[in-house]
Structure formats: structure tokens, C-alpha cells
Amino acid sequence: MLKLIALTAAAIFAAEAFIMLILEALGSGLPLLARVLLDSTLLLVCLLPTLYFLIFKKLHEQIRLRRQAEVAQAAWSQSLELQIVERTESLRRANEDLLVEVQERARSGMALRKVLNEECTNRMRLQSILDALHDAVVVVDIAGIILLANKKAESLFHSSSYDLHKRSVKDFLCIACDGVSLNNPELDLSKSCQSIQLLEVGCCESERVMLEMRLGEPIEWEGIPAKVLTLCASQG
Numbered sequence: 012m013l014k015l016i017a018l019t020a021a022a023i024f025a026a027e028a029f030i031m032l033i034l035e036a037l038g039s040g041l042p043l044l045a046r047v048l049l050d051s052t053l054l055l056v057c058l059l060p061t062l063y064f065l066i067f068k069k070l071h072e073q074i075r076l077r078r079q080a081e082v083a084q085a086a087w088s089q090s091l092e093l094q095i096v097e098r099t100e101s102l103r104r105a106n107e108d109l110l111v112e113v114q115e116r117a118r119s120g121m122a123l124r125k126v127l128n129e130e131c132t133n134r135m136r137l138q139s140i141l142d143a144l145h146d147a148v149v150v151v152d153i154a155g156i157i158l159l160a161n162k163k164a165e166s167l168f169h170s171s172s173y174d175l176h177k178r179s180v181k182d183f184l185c186i187a188c189d190g191v192s193l194n195n196p197e198l199d200l201s202k203s204c205q206s207i208q209l210l211e212v213g214c215c216e217s218e219r220v221m222l223e224m225r226l227g228e229p230i231e232w233e234g235i236p237a238k239v240l241t242l243c244a245s246q247g
Contacts, residue, residue, distance in 0.1 A: 026057035147242040155179045221245040
């Protein structure tokens with residue numbers, strides 16, 4: 012800043028000195044008004060180019076660069092505002108979608124709990140009905156694995172429902188022919204009615220309980236093909 016002031020002052024001093032020399036060379040015969048006008052005109056002619064190159068050109072360049080920077084900043088600010096608006100809108104849509112998904116999952120969860128409660132209620136109701144039967148009833152899959160047993164079957168097999176679950180009914184029964192057990196490990200689960208014996212460890216064949224097994228129609232139990240076996244005391 013001080014350098015610019017010094018250059019301006021030096022330029023004015025030099026120009027004025029040069030003009031005074033010119034006026035002095037022209038002589039003092041000129042009227043005062045003419046001398047003043049000539050002095051002012053020569054001063055402008057000398058100072059304007061000097062001031063332009065020393066001050067105005069750099070100032071104009073700085074003003075131009077500043078305007079360019081302001082335009083660039085305005086464009087960047089506008090772009091940033093557009094990005095913020097787009098991001099805000101995207102987040103709003105994402106929040107709406109998330110809210111809808113949460114609501115759908117909540118409804119699905121409620122529906123699932125309702126179905127499970129109904130299934131549990133139906134299972135308990137079915138278990139109560141089976142437990143009220145006089146005969147032993149077991150539900151097995153096509154391989155003979157026990158899926159459900161009533162209280163009479165638990166008592167007959169001397170095992171709890173938890174212990175019977177996933178065990179094979181063939182572990183407790185064997186085929187009997189004319190009162191003689193065949194000890195056939197492949198218990199026939201295709202005949203609608205047949206005589207069987209209850210297997211008990213440590214008991215001789217004469218002490219084994221004779222039973223009659225009736226096979227019900229094929230059903231579907233919890234999505235698994237199954238059969239209902241009814242075990243009752245043999246009439247023979």
C-alpha cells in the first residue's frame with residue numbers, strides 16, 4: 012500500500028514538473044486561464060496512462076478475479092444447496108420406506124404370533140383330547156418316528172412325552188404272530204390292524220403285553236406326512 016502511494020506521488024510530481032518545464036519553455040506571455048487549462052490538460056494526459064498502468068489496471072484485474080471468485084462461490088453454493096435438497100429428499104424417502112417396512116414387519120410379527128398362538132392353542136386342545144382317550148395314541152411319520160403321544164401312550168411306554176419325541180415306535184413294539192413275538196425290527200406300519208407286543212427290557216416273552224395296533228388314515232402333521240396309531244389291549 013505504501014509503495015503504491017509512493018509511486019502515485021512520484022508520478023504526479025514528475026508529471027507536474029514536466030508540465031511546468033513545458034509551460035516555462037512556452038513563455039509567460041500566455042494568459043492565466045490558458046496556462047491553467049494547458050496545465051490541467053497536460054497533467055491529465057501524463058497522469059492517466061501512468062495511473063492506469065500503476066493502479067487501475069491491477070485494480071481492474073483484482074476486481075475481475077474477485078467477481079470470478081464470487082461467481083464460482085455462488086455456483087458452488089447453489090450446487091451444494093441442490094445436493095443438500097436431493098440428499099434430504101432421499102433421506103426422507105428412505106425414512107418413509109423404512110417406516111413402511113417396520114410397520115409391515117410389525118404386522119407380520121403380530122400375524123405370526125397370532126398363528127403361533129392359535130397353533131399352540133390347537134395343539135394343546137388336541138393334546139387334551141388325546142389325553143382323554145382310553146387307548147394309547149401316537150402320531151408317527153412314515154419312518155415310525157414319534158411326533159406326538161398321549162398320556163396313555165406315555166404310561167404304556169413308561170416314558171415322558173419329551174423322551175418319546177423323535178424316538179422310533181419300533182423301539183417299543185414288535186410284531187406278534189399267534190402270540191409269539193417275531194422280534195422283527197422292521198415293524199409293519201402299512202397294515203390297518205395287527206397284533207403286536209410291547210417290548211420291555213428284562214421281561215420274558217410270556218410276560219409281554221399283547222396289544223392290537225390300528226392304523227388310521229394318512230394325515231399331515233406340521234407339514235410332515237404322518238399316521239395315527241391306536242394301541243389297545245388285545246381281545247385275544
